[in-house]
Amino acid sequence: MSPCNAEPGTRNAERNPRTILHDANQVLVLTGAGISAESGVPTFRGPGGLWKEFRPEDLATPEAFAGDPRLVWEWYGWRREKVAACAPNAGHLALARWMLARTGVTLVTQNVDGLHEAAARSIDPAGPDRAMPVRLHGSIARVRCPGCGFSAEDAGPVDARSLDTLPHCQSCGAMLRPDVVWFGESLPVDALLRAEEAANQADACLVVGTAGAVYPAAGFVLAVERRGKPVIVVDPGPTSFDDVAAAKLVGNAGELLPALLG
Ligand code: OAD
Numbered sequence: 001m002s003p004c005n006a007e008p009g010t011r012n013a014e015r016n017p018r019t020i021l022h023d024a025n026q027v028l029v030l031t032g033a034g035i036s037a038e039s040g041v042p043t044f045r046g047p048g049g050l051w052k053e054f055r056p057e058d059l060a061t062p063e064a065f066a067g068d069p070r071l072v073w074e075w076y077g078w079r080r081e082k083v084a085a086c087a088p089n090a091g092h093l094a095l096a097r098w099m100l101a102r103t104g105v106t107l108v109t110q111n112v113d114g115l116h117e118a119a120a121r122s123i124d125p126a127g128p129d130r131a132m133p134v135r136l137h138g139s140i141a142r143v144r145c146p147g148c149g150f151s152a153e154d155a156g157p158v159d160a161r162s163l164d165t166l167p168h169c170q171s172c173g174a175m176l177r178p179d180v181v182w183f184g185e186s187l188p189v190d191a192l193l194r195a196e197e198a199a200n201q202a203d204a205c206l207v208v209g210t211a212g213a214v215y216p217a218a219g220f221v222l223a224v225e226r227r228g229k230p231v232i233v234v235d236p237g238p239t240s241f242d243d244v245a246a247a248k249l250v251g252n253a254g255e256l257l258p259a260l261l262g
Contacts, residue, residue, distance in 0.1 A: 034209020
């Protein structure tokens with residue numbers, strides 16, 4: 001069966017997902033860890049998910065960093081190494097190609113792995129910025145200074161043997177932190193505003209590889225649906241959007257996105 005045909009979960013069988021996306025002037029795309037799963041980046045929930053092995057409150061909160069920065073940096077260093085060994089997969093590439101070939105798509109990602117950016121650059125290194133994602137949860141390849149606000153690219157290895165070997169700010173000397181959003185923290189205002197605007201203007205929403213368990217990201221999808229616009233979900237497992245989806249394409253993003261967007 002073509003991935004674009006209505007699956008058992010489809011509520012609006014007469015509207016093909018390809019047609020929905022083709023007819024929409026403005027599309028909000030929300031991605032999560034699942035789009036990077038076929039690249040080798042672990043997801044958070046479900047089988048093999050990071051939150052099965054680790055507790056978010058020990059590693060992904062400001063309190064955890066204040067209590068044991070060495071442990072937190074060790075974990076982010078390990079994730080950096082994992083991501084550095086990964087390349088964009090067919091799902092990232094199909095999405096980037098589609099965004100470069102048309103206008104009116106805003107890609108909002110919860111991922112910190114940089115693989116959407118790598119996909120866009122690999123297709124057209126000097127291409128327009130419109131295939132670049134709005135990063136809701138920051139970037140694992142950046143650092144930020146809680147003291148003076150300095151921030152910079154840094155995807156290098158982390159030496160977490162002691163507090164002294166952890167990254168320190170070149171401006172004020174304070175300990176740097178990963179430039180990601182932790183639980184209990186506000187999202188970057190720019191990213192939030194851009195995502196809100198895209199949700200308010202979208203004629204359709206494409207959701208890929210997110211369980212929909214974390215807000216405000218999940219709320220953007222529901223905002224589109226509340227405006228009566230169709231939501232298409234691409235995911236091999238259950239998501240919190242399944243009940244409101246006009247179409248659920250059950251399977252891996254690396255297989256389904258090239259067929260849906262190609
Ligand atoms: P989750 O781990 O919660 O969800 C991953 C989703 O991807 C699940 O619905 C899987 O079924 C699906 N999936 C797995 N393999 C896939 C594939 N090959 N193709 C498509 N989908 C696949 O990850 P997120 O929803 O991204 O936040 O998690 C949201 C946030 O929770 C993260 O940004 C992170 C986490 O805690 C923070 O750390 C603040």
